Amino acid sequence: MKRNYRYLVLLLLLGFASCSFTTKTFSDPDKDKLLVQVITYVLERGHFDPKTLDDNFSEEVYNNYLQAIDPLKRYFYESDIKEFEKYKHNIDEQLKEYDITFFNITHERLLQRMEESKVLYKAILDEPFDYTVDEEFNVDYENKSYVNSKKEMRNRWRQQLKFSTISNYDDLQTEERLNKENDPEYVLKSENEMEKESRESTLKSIDNYYTDYIDDLERSDWFTMYVNAVVENFDPHTFYFAPEDKDRFDQQMSGKLEGIGARLQKKMDNVKIMELISGGPAWRGKELEVGDAILKVRQEDEKEAVNIVGMRLDDAIKYIKGPKGTEVILTVKKVDGSTKEITIVRDIVELEETYAKSSIVTKNAIKYGVINLPKFYVDFEDYNSRNAASDIKIEIDRLKEQGMEGLVLDLRNNGGGSLQTVVDMAGLFIKDGPIVQVRSTGEPKEILRDKDESIEWDGPLVILVNELSASASEILAAAMQDYKRGIIIGSEQTYGKGTVQNVLDLNRMVRNNSNGDLGALKLTTQKFYRINGGSTQLEGVKSDVVVPDRYSFIDIGEKDQENPLPWDKIAPADYTLWNGYFDYDTTIQKSKERMSNNEQLNLIAENAKWIKTKMDENTFNLNYAKYKSKLDLNEDEAKRFEKISDYKSNLTYSSLPYEEALFAKDSTLKEKRDRWHESLTQDVYVEEAVNVLEDLKNAYTLKDEFASTQSKTDIKSTTAKSAKN
Numbered sequence: 001m002k003r004n005y006r007y008l009v010l011l012l013l014l015g016f017a018s019c020s021f022t023t024k025t026f027s028d029p030d031k032d033k034l035l036v037q038v039i040t041y042v043l044e045r046g047h048f049d050p051k052t053l054d055d056n057f058s059e060e061v062y063n064n065y066l067q068a069i070d071p072l073k074r075y076f077y078e079s080d081i082k083e084f085e086k087y088k089h090n091i092d093e094q095l096k097e098y099d100i101t102f103f104n105i106t107h108e109r110l111l112q113r114m115e116e117s118k119v120l121y122k123a124i125l126d127e128p129f130d131y132t133v134d135e136e137f138n139v140d141y142e143n144k145s146y147v148n149s150k151k152e153m154r155n156r157w158r159q160q161l162k163f164s165t166i167s168n169y170d171d172l173q174t175e176e177r178l179n180k181e182n183d184p185e186y187v188l189k190s191e192n193e194m195e196k197e198s199r200e201s202t203l204k205s206i207d208n209y210y211t212d213y214i215d216d217l218e219r220s221d222w223f224t225m226y227v228n229a230v231v232e233n234f235d236p237h238t239f240y241f242a243p244e245d246k247d248r249f250d251q252q253m254s255g256k257l258e259g260i261g262a263r264l265q266k267k268m269d270n271v272k273i274m275e276l277i278s279g280g281p282a283w284r285g286k287e288l289e290v291g292d293a294i295l296k297v298r299q300e301d302e303k304e305a306v307n308i309v310g311m312r313l314d315d316a317i318k319y320i321k322g323p324k325g326t327e328v329i330l331t332v333k334k335v336d337g338s339t340k341e342i343t344i345v346r347d348i349v350e351l352e353e354t355y356a357k358s359s360i361v362t363k364n365a366i367k368y369g370v371i372n373l374p375k376f377y378v379d380f381e382d383y384n385s386r387n388a389a390s391d392i393k394i395e396i397d398r399l400k401e402q403g404m405e406g407l408v409l410d411l412r413n414n415g416g417g418s419l420q421t422v423v424d425m426a427g428l429f430i431k432d433g434p435i436v437q438v439r440s441t442g443e444p445k446e447i448l449r450d451k452d453e454s455i456e457w458d459g460p461l462v463i464l465v466n467e468l469s470a471s472a473s474e475i476l477a478a479a480m481q482d483y484k485r486g487i488i489i490g491s492e493q494t495y496g497k498g499t500v501q502n503v504l505d506l507n508r509m510v511r512n513n514s515n516g517d518l519g520a521l522k523l524t525t526q527k528f529y530r531i532n533g534g535s536t537q538l539e540g541v542k543s544d545v546v547v548p549d550r551y552s553f554i555d556i557g558e559k560d561q562e563n564p565l566p567w568d569k570i571a572p573a574d575y576t577l578w579n580g581y582f583d584y585d586t587t588i589q590k591s592k593e594r595m596s597n598n599e600q601l602n603l604i605a606e607n608a609k610w611i612k613t614k615m616d617e618n619t620f621n622l623n624y625a626k627y628k629s630k631l632d633l634n635e636d637e638a639k640r641f642e643k644i645s646d647y648k649s650n651l652t653y654s655s656l657p658y659e660e661a662l663f664a665k666d667s668t669l670k671e672k673r674d675r676w677h678e679s680l681t682q683d684v685y686v687e688e689a690v691n692v693l694e695d696l697k698n699a700y701t702l703k704d705e706f707a708s709t710q711s712k713t714d715i716k717s718t719t720a721k722s723a724k725n
Contacts, residue, residue, distance in 0.1 A: 031515040032223055033098040038509045039227060039240065039521060040095050047234050048441050048499065048524045049565055057233060058091040062102075064562075065229035069106070069222065071141060074156055075113035078146040083109075095230065103226045107219065118210060120157050125203045128195055129162050129169075131624035137163045140618040161202060162622050168198035170628060212266045216312045224519075235524050236561040237501055243517040244314045249503075253417060254379040255354030255386075259321040260328065260344045262288060266313040270294075270333075278668040280349040287342045289335055294320070296331035305331060322346045352669070356388060358395040359677060360402050361690055362652045368406040368693050369399035370653070370686060372676075376417030376425075376472040388417065389424035396428065396457050398656050406460035406693030408686060409476075412490065416471025419500060419528070423448050426479045428456035429486070434573040436475045437529040438500060445529070447573050458580060460696035461486035462689040465543060467551040470495035470558075477541045478530040485578040487588060487692055489685065490543045491551065496558035498537030499565055500526035527565065533572035537565055544584075545591045545692070547685060548605035553612040583699035591692050600647050600684045607641040649687040653677040 044050050051057055066084070070076050087094070087102040094102060137159045138144070147153045172194040179186045189197070220242065227240045241249055251257045261280015262273050270293040276283040297319040298305035308316040322328060323346065330342045358371045371392060378387040392409075399407070419436070426435045427450030439445045463477050463486050474494045480486040502525050506518040529535050538559045558564050595601055614634070621627050655663075655673050663670035680686055 031518070032100050032103075034510065034515055035223075035227065035506070035518055036095060036100060037098045038506050038518065039231065040098075042504060042506075042509070042521055042523065043231065043234060043238070046504070046523055046525060047238065048526055049235070051234055053092040053095055055089040055092065058089050058093075060233050060563075061091050061229050062088045064233065065106070065226055067142075068225050068229055069110055072160065073141055073144050073146055074153070074160065075110060075117060076146055077113075077153065078148045080109055080113070081146050091230075100223075100226075103223060107222050107226075110222070114214065117157070120154060121161060121206055122203070124154065124158050124161055125165075125199050125206075128192070129165060129199065131166065131169065131195070131622070131627075134621070134623045134626070135159075136619050136621050138619050139163075159622065161206075163620060164205075165198050165202040166622060166624060166627055168201045169194060169624065170631065172198055173628075208268060211268060212313075216266070218312070231521065233563055235499065235563050235565050236558070237497065237499055237522065238524050239522045241503075241520045241522065243519050246503075246520045249522075250380065251351070252354070253375075253377055254381075255351045255377050256379065257321070257349050257351070258324050259346055259349060260288075260330075261347070261349040264294075264313065264317060264320070266316075269310040271308055271311070271313060271316045277349050278352060278666055278672075281344050281347045283668075285342070285344055287340070288330075288332065288344075291335040293333040294330050295333055295339070298329040298331075300327035300329070305329070324348050352672070355386075356391045356395055357673075357676070358399055358656060359653045359673075359680065360399065360404070360656065361408075361680070361686070362654070363650075363690055363694065366405055366694070366697075367403045368408065368690050369396070369402075369404040370408045370410060370680065370689075371395050371399075372410040373414055375414055376419075376421045378418035378421055383420065387421045387424075389421040389428070392425055393428055393456055398658065400457075402656060404459075406462070406690070406697055407457055408462050408464060408689040408693065409486075410464045410686070411469045411473040411477065412464050412466040412685075413468045414470070414473040415468065415495075416473055416497065419448070419472060419475070422472040422475045423450060426450055426476055427452050429458075429461060429480065430483055430578065431455055433483075433575045434531045435479050437531065437533075437570060437573055438526050439529065439570060440526045445570055447531075460582060460693045462692050462696075463488050464685055464689055465490035465494050465541065466549055467491045467493070467554075467556055468495060469541075470497040471499075474498070474536040474541050475528060478536060481541065481544065482530055482532045483575065483578045484584055485580070487545065487584060487591075487696070488541060488543045489545045489547060489591070489689055489692065491549060492546050493542050493557070494536070494540035495556075496536060496538045496540035496564075498527055498529070498535045498558075498567075499524045500528055524565070527568075529570050531573040531575050533569050535567050535569055538567045544588050545595060545688075547595055547601055547688070548608055549685075550604070550608050550611065552605065552608040554608075554615070582696045584696075587692055587695040587699060590695055591688060594691065595688065598684065598688075600644070603641060603644055604684075607644060610637065610641070645682070647682050647684060649681055649684070651681060651687060651690060653680045 040053075062084075066076070066081075084102070084106060087105075091102055094100065147156055172189070176188050176194065180188055224240060224242045224245075231238045231240050259280075260282045261277040262282045263275040263277065264271050265274045266272070273282075273288055273290050273292045273294070275290060276288060282288045294316070295309055296305035296307050297316070299319075299322070306319055308319060320328060320330070326346050328344055328346060330344065332340050332342055334340055354374060354377055356371055356373045358369060361368050361370050373388060373392065376388045379385045384390075396407070419438075423435045430450060432450050432453050434447045434449050436448050437445050438448060461480065463480055465473065465477055465488060469477065469490070474497065477488050477494065481488050501522045504521045504523055506520055507513055510518065527535065527537060538557075540557065621630065654677070659669070659673065663673075
């Protein structure tokens with residue numbers, strides 16, 4: 001489809017913003033101060049609803065930053081906090097003067113306290129825990145006070161470590177009991193042996209946490225946390241990307257990267273292969289395996305390899321990744337212990353799980369289509385290379401070739417993405433017309449339209465959503481609902497994100513920058529509105545048929561975040577309802593009746609309430625007998641929900657012919673699709689969506705028959721009148 005848009009920047013929910021709004025020159029030899037200078041300038045002049053930098057703002061940044069760097073309150077003492085408090089209402093002034101004193105002081109103290117904690121946790125885990133002592137541990141860290149002494153700090157760590165270890169201890173108890181049941185001659189470990197082994201397991205885990213994560217964090221990583229404590233105070237979706245984070249964001253949005261095609265993880269100073277990405281060069285080469293450790297990396301034009309053992313994972317990845325067509329030579333310690341040198345030619349790797357996938361579902365010999373869309377992806381460098389809208393069009397065509405008579409578009413857990421793709425995608429289901437309205441501060445609204453009169457799919461349409469369907473997902477669902485083009489099935493409301501972000505490359509703001517990469521700022525610049533004038537901000541999209549799910553009673557929407565922008569509305573756009581002759585009202589009512597009597601959904605609702613009560617529990621007993629008693633009680637209560645995972649529908653799911661052809665060469669893809677189809681057979685929501693499609697199809701058929709009968713009656717009546725005349 002070809003569409004002419006005048007406002008390219010406006011059409012990207014997360015696109016690249018122009019920096020032409022400023023002619024200010026930025027310069028500072030200190031990179032951190034320069035970053036603060038640029039970001040505060042952009043926020044004040046570019047944010048949709050800029051905040052006043054005052055004492056209230058300062059206090060929020062202060063609290064959020066301390067919460068971010070010490071969430072469990074196991075590093076800082078009350079004396080540290082009292083020392084920091086003199087900056088509580090002064091951060092706003094520091095930001096205006098590009099002063100980072102508050103960060104410097106807290107960062108220096110944090111590093112000191114973390115080094116102290118390493119000695120502390122090792123000493124605590126060197127001594128046995130007494131599980132006969134009757135004591136409770138509260139995990140409501142937010143309302144905990146900071147400790148006043150080293151004795152209190154030791155006790156806090158002791159309780160946290162004991163709480164972590166008691167789970168290991170219980171696992172060993174269970175394992176030993178099963179070993180004895182399976183082998184009557186098995187010699188059980190003693191209580192002391194199990195207690196010691198459980199502590200050693202906790203020690204290994206926390207050692208790994210410090211070695212592979214905490215110790216790898218550099219000053220710039222902590223400063224990024226500070227900057228985000230500032231920018232997120234404007235709204236939940238304004239966010240600073242350090243250079244490495246920006247690269248990851250681009251990969252997530254495009255679903256593509258250049259490299260060897262392997263997911264890596266750092267474990268005990270070693271960079272290990274977690275997964276080989278299907279279709280990537282490492283997967284094609286068949287020499288690398290999951291579990292292999294990369295020891296050294298050499299480029300094709302270099303003689304000496306770089307040892308990456310102990311290196312930060314982000315830094316190691318920089319050596320391993322590279323442009324398409326270049327060679328990288330890896331020295332690898334294989335799973336079997338041998339060492340091998342492997343040469344891989346880098347290529348563009350597509351992350352299959354990013355992209356839309358489809359399946360045929362058969363009910364009563366009628367074929368329907370299911371398309372799952374994880375996000376509204378786009379390649380910002382080249383929109384036409386591959387994007388969610390063009391892929392959905394292709395999948396619809398493939399499904400139509402197989403005789404699809406109704407379509408389910410699954411947007412559950414889809415957090416959004418490109419605004420241009422959602423406008424294009426909505427156009428696949430209507431002739432033409434407005435899709436969404438966009439407003440900037442102090443500017444007249446813009447109406448983004450589908451101008452292509454072709455319709456890719458004019459049959460029955462159901463869209464599945466849940467509480468995590470956000471942003472672009474909400475735009476599509478709202479547009480189809482407003483046009484009465486499709487039926488929305490899902491949570492009471494979607495996430496409630498009605499704001500538009502642009503990504504600004506901060507390096508463009510600084511001429512002749514010699515300070516290194518400054519990263520990027522994702523900035524809220526606009527709000528979007530439904531074509532009926534309402535905002536999805538906070539309120540989301542209300543489903544036509546509300547069904548419970550695991551998130552029904554959990555606070556995870558926009559309204560539950562800090563500093564969300566308010567709800568409002570504007571004048572509606574001029575649009576015409578879909579004239580597809582589907583009986584939506586009757587179909588929705590029939591679905592509601594089915595859902596109210598659905599045993600599986602009622603059980604899911606009960607489970608969601610039960611999970612909420614468990615999540616709200618903050619106090620746990622560290623006496624093993626009482627801990628075990630509560631654990632057994634929870635397991636007994638949970639048994640009544642086992643039927644949820646046992647559920648199976650009578651629907652049959654199958655891959656399309658083009659994928660079937662790929663399976664011969666790609667067994668990993670086949671395995672992924674088999675797992676997906678298995679999950680679909682257990683999915684009561686997709687099952688009901690197919691029921692709704694069937695009702696829509698039957699209602700449409702009845703109307704056709706009625707229209708045909710009525711037409712014949714009119715002809716007979718006209719003929720009779722003519723005869724009389």
